[in-house]
Amino acid sequence: MDRDEFWVFGYGSLMWNPGFEVEESRPAHLHGFRRALCVRSWVHRGTQEHPGLVLGLDRGGSCRGMAFRVAPQRWHAVVDYLRERELVTHVYKERTLPIRLDGGVRKGALVYVIDRAHHQYAGALTVEEAAATVRAARGKSGPNVEYVANTLAHLQQMGIRDHWLEEVGRAAGLLASGD
Structure with a gap:
């Protein structure tokens, strides 16, 4: 990667809350991976007994998100910050x-994708399975439904449609059938 062109791709909360200084932000598209509720959350949105679900980039499809260009002099600090934020349990792989x-x-x-071999990987869930998990889970950061509702609201504000996540939101009672 050219240090003069350091970009970070965000697909979830990183899109609206990167947590680092950016030189430029632009809508972007990643092919080969899709946004999915595929990470079992044992702390923030669930517990080990009743895990919640948070977003990961899983294989297949494509994902619309945001790309952030970082100044070369901030490269190391931003990578350190992102590793601390994203690699806490190593459920993601840095690519x-x-x-x-x-x-x-x-x-x-720089992109963080799900490690399918990690024990927190939830696999390919149906809309109904994901919605049931989201409705029931609660962690130290609050109910899992709040996380999904917040994600959907931000995606809508950014003009990004995620049909599968919207279906999960409908099935979890977060969206009306016409939304």
């Missing part, structure tokens, strides 16, 4: 993957 910025420009970006 550099090609993204397409709005306008078609391709860049390499």
Whole structure:
């Protein structure tokens, strides 16, 4: 990755709360991975006895998100921050993957994808399974339904549709059937 072009791809809370200084932010598209409620949350949105679900990038499909360009002099500090934020239980793998910025420009970006071999990986859940888990789970950061509702609200504000996540929201009672 060219240090003069350091990009980070966000697909969940990183999109609206990166937590680091950015030089530029642009809508971006990642191919080969999709946004999914595929991470069992044992602390923030659930417990080990009743895990919740949070977002991960899982194989297949594509994902619309945000790309953030970071100044070269902030490279190490941002990577350290992201590793502390994203690699707490090592459920994610840090990768550099090609993204397409709005306008078609391709860049390499730092991306965190789910480790399918990790014990917190929830696998491919049906809408009904995900909604039931989301409705029942609560962790130290609050109910899992709040996390999903907040995510859906931010995606809507950003003009990003995630049909599967919207279906989970409907099944969990967070969205009306016409939303």
